[in-house]
Amino acid sequence: MVHVFGPANAPGTSALQLPDVVMELGQRFVDAGHELSLVGGPVRDLFLGRVSPDLDFTSDADPDAIIAVIRKWADSFWEIGRDFGTIGMRKGDYTIEVTTYRADAYDADSRKPQVAFGTSLEDDLFRRDFTMNAMALRLPSLELVDPYGGVRDLHAGMVRTPGEPSASFSDDPLRMLRAARFASQLKVSVAPEVAGAMTDMAERIEIISAERVRDELVKLVNGKDPRAGIDLLVETGLAAHVLPEVAALKLEIDEHHRHKDVYQHSLTVLEQACELETDDDGAVPGPDFVLRFAALMHDVGKPATRRFEPSGAVSFRHHDAVGAKLTAKRMKKLRFDNDTIKAVSRLVELHMRFYGYGEAGWTDSAVRRYVTDAGPLLERLHRLTRSDVTTRNRRKAERLAFAYDDLEQRIAALKEQEQLDSVRPDLDGQRIMSLLGIKPGPVVGRAYKFLLDERMENGPQEPEVAEKKLLEWWSRQPESATLPEES
Known part of the structure; x- marks a missing residue:
């Protein structure tokens, strides 16, 4: 050296x-x-x-x-x-x-x-x-x-171009995204003339391939200050071309202040998700793009689902499901791989699931379903859900944190008892077909689902108990009267 x-x-x-x-x-x-x-x-x-x-x-x-x-x-x-x-x-x-x-x-x-x-x-x-x-x-x-x-x-700590910014960005429009990426990675500011050129020339980003835009976005989101990078994209109008769903959150203005600023809330959730990445236990080592992008996109379904109720309140029913679809669609356009698309959109879809627990408590069955539905995304879902609490009401924040602490403790206890990471029915497909005298096909899938629901609802059961319940279920199915009995 x-x-x-x-x-x-x-x-x-x-x-x-x-x-x-x-x-x-x-x-x-x-x-x-x-x-x-x-x-x-x-x-x-x-x-x-x-x-x-x-x-x-x-x-x-x-x-x-x-x-x-x-x-x-x-x-x-x-x-x-x-x-x-x-x-x-x-x-x-x-x-x-x-x-x-x-x-x-x-x-x-x-x-x-x-x-x-x-x-x-x-x-x-x-x-x-x-x-x-x-x-x-x-x-x-x-x-x-x-x-x-x-x-x-x-x-x-200033981003400037060697010559006129407009000439530089005209030569290579991807440089506009790089400016936002450096704002995130290096925690620097963009010179006023650079920001002005980015605003004036934002639409030129359309000539850049989706793959190259995607790569810059990943680096931006994984930077030290992704909030600054995303905010720069939105303020200059670049987000309208590369992440229009996030830009739409900025336009989601409620002049009567009947709900919180969804755009600023989303940036805060992103920041808080970054803070919850954990290198020490290895659960979600940072920077984790899947967690961070899900945090940014988690509420993109709200503009399409906003409704003003007769009471004067505002609602966003099913914004989680709508947001998951919008997220997957955007990520496909940006040429993300299928596994990343599925992971991010699934987190967006599940981010509201916990609130039922906080309001009414869950049975063991509901806890099992939560774990099973999250699958390998469970640790990220824990962090996304906790990050989604941005209320200034300290009592409300403490209540939600206590409820989620309780849920995590119950998940840990059930995992120790039942190996929740690999929940399966108490009978496998071969035993189902043998017991019912049927061949592979849709009926086996229905039987499998019935047993899985039983497992979720009641926990693990002895094979004899599961077989008895399966035969009782089978006796109520129309196919049981038409299929020949096993010889």
Whole structure:
């Protein structure tokens, strides 16, 4: 590890650390007659006191020259990004990319650049997204190149672009989402001119692929301050294009204040869910996208279900079920995988289930169903439900917390007695078919469901008891009179 002690033009820095491979690679390029600089995120991260395992470099060398320099040095290399001037490689534990200086031009209707190689490091830095990412360390001299004030903006906690924000976002509209992502990840603010350009150009995000939008959203939601990132998307109008269901919460205004601000409530639930992630017991280690996104989306069904009652009260009946469908639909459009879609939408669907317990208490049967319906999402559901309490009425908050403490204690006691994580009927499918003399088909499914309901209602039973109940159920089914008896 190489220590870099405060470059003269880098105010406020102390000892910065660079992996040895950085200096080795820089020396190889210089010995071959080329320039090499560490650039972008890795340089920014040095000023934040961290070292990234992914190292990005830029050089005046073209792809052929890059390969000639690193062929015998790298453990392996690949040319997938060759058309864009990028050669990737592995050296020890590090993933490295070296890219030829770029001077790209963009089509107004596409974010795909017309690739053109450049000859100047400063020009290459100018085409980058933000000033904090437009810094470089020349190697092996370790001279800091910061022509656009990246260190200044990083210390000020401000996101700015090297040139005009409108030109930068026109070139690559995804940069608008990155600005919101940095607000979340780095807990920085966006300069007024950047926020203004994001607002004016929000609709240009439509030309970006759903997959790339999804990836930025995941990073934003998993950041240190996701509330700030989401709020920026909503305030600039970007959310209307990428998360319109959340933007709609902002528009859900009740001028008579008959219900709470659903938008601010949702952001608070998101914050509280983040605080309940637990690394110590490993139950829901953070950042957990499924829990966080469910917290953000849990009330998106409210605008469609809001009703003003004759009494003057407002209701949102079935907003949990409607919200689950809206969440799944949005996530499909963003090209999330099926498992993540099912997990998030299921949590949205279940987030109101607990309130029946708080109001009237539950039988053991209801507790079993709660656990079974949540399945592997139970720990996340615990945290989502607790996060959903944002009332300023301390007595009400304490009452709900006490009720949920009681529910968790009952779940723990029943789990110890009955292995609730794998609740099954007391008879399996083979025994059902043998006892009733039937073949595989819908009738077996109905019998299985009957026994599962019995198990939920009464807990585990002896096989003889379950068989007797099954035969009694069977005697009431129309098929029992038409199917031949088992010989």
